[in-house]
Amino acid sequence: MPTSPRTLGRVSTPGPLVDFMVSLAEAPKGGKVLEPACAHAPFLRAFREAHGTGYRFHALEVDPLVFDPPPWAEAHLEDFLLWEPGTAFHLILGNPPYGALGAGARFSPERRRLYRERFATWHGRYNLYGAFLEKGVRLLEAGGMLVYVVPAGWMVLEEFRKLRAFLSREGETEVYYLGRAFPGVKVVAAVVRFRKGGRGLRLYDAEGLRFGAPPPNGPLQPALLLEDPAWRGEPIRFPHPQALEMERKGVPLGALFHIHFAARSPQVRAHPLTRTAPGPGLVPVLTGRNLRPGEIDYETPYSGLYFPKEAVGLLKPFYATPHLVVANTRHYRVVAAWDGRAYPWREEFHLLPKAGVGVDGDALVAHLNSPEVQAYYRGLYREMVPHLTRWMLERVPLPKDMAPDPNPFA
Secondary structure (H helix, E strand, O other), X not given: OOOHHHHOOOOOOOHHXXXXXXXXXXXXXXXXXXXXXXXXXXXXXXXXXXXXOOOXXXXXXXXXXXXXXXXXXXXXXXXXXXXXXXXXXXXXXXXXXXXXXXXXXXXXXXXXXXXXXXOOOOOOOOEHHHHHHHHXXXXXXXXXXXXXXXXXXXXXXXXHHHHHHHHHHHEEEEEEEXXXXXXXXXXXXXXXXXXXXXXXXXXXXXXOOOOOOOOOOOXXXXXXXXXXXXXXXXOOOOOOHHHHHHHHHOEEHHHHEEXXXXXXXXXXXXXXXXXXXXXXXXEEOEOHHHEEOOEEXXXXXXXXXXXXXXXXXXXXXXXXXXXXXXXXXXXXXXXXXXXXXXOOEOOOEEEEEOOXXXXXXXXXXXXXXXXXXXXXXXXXXXXXXXXXXXXXXXXXXXXXXXXXXXXXXX
């Protein structure tokens, strides 16, 4: 098998998932139907089998090694993100490639520059599938439909803020959360069904659907969880009643704490005081592996880096003050501990109380590691992303009686 599908971010789609997406797809008879990044065009083949031959089919692929279009489709050997077809489509469906430009997807600097210049939704460490969504929407006829399966991270991640706002302006968005629908692949996925024109958001729970053997009691149907006609691109969360009640009754963590992110590995390594061997006055630079619920391992040098204990404020000023540390990546959990020794860190969130805020440190750490907060986190976000974002952390609720002390962490 050629290696190009992996380097181009391709993930093959299970046949039952293709059929599910085709069941959501609509196009008028005689309409133009496009599958971008199609390889052997499984979506066009399934759509034709389900809906018949009365359509104008277009198959597009950038990689000649995998391009195997059906003879009844118009073939385009093109880069979809740079393609200018001169026409619009009634239906665009498929499984776009996944991958950040700097991680896994192999593109020349010139092509990366062109991508960034062409897409208004490009933001931060963007991902190819976000650009495929924008391009697809722009190529739709008025009233046309797009059906893609993509990673679920766009629903909440900051780098997709512009994309969510774009979708909210351009039409009506439906999201079918699938969970882990790709066997053997660490992709938590969602199907996006978008209609150009109209407004609003609908969120469906399709995680119970099994895209393999049929369920014993007959086919399952996605459950409508959320309908928001006024959606303007805000992060999309599950409307978990207990979690939302916790937020309503509590105080958001971001209202009480300044939330900082630690120095990243390149910054730590580049600092002139960083050392790669222990020595007098040096302490290990801590990582997420040193952080456990309610405790910190100060001894194990997982990072392989050391820094003068008395100079930690030169790396990041907030390191010099004892403070709360919350893990950035703990695979769908909130993990917190109190760094009473004020050590240097590589990554993770670091929280310092705002002026005049008093919080019982032990109670706070116990609360953040509690089963109630873990249930809150999973209730709102399930497994959309494997890491905690600043936006999520800011909203973690604390009980209102947890901040009475004017001298926090004394």
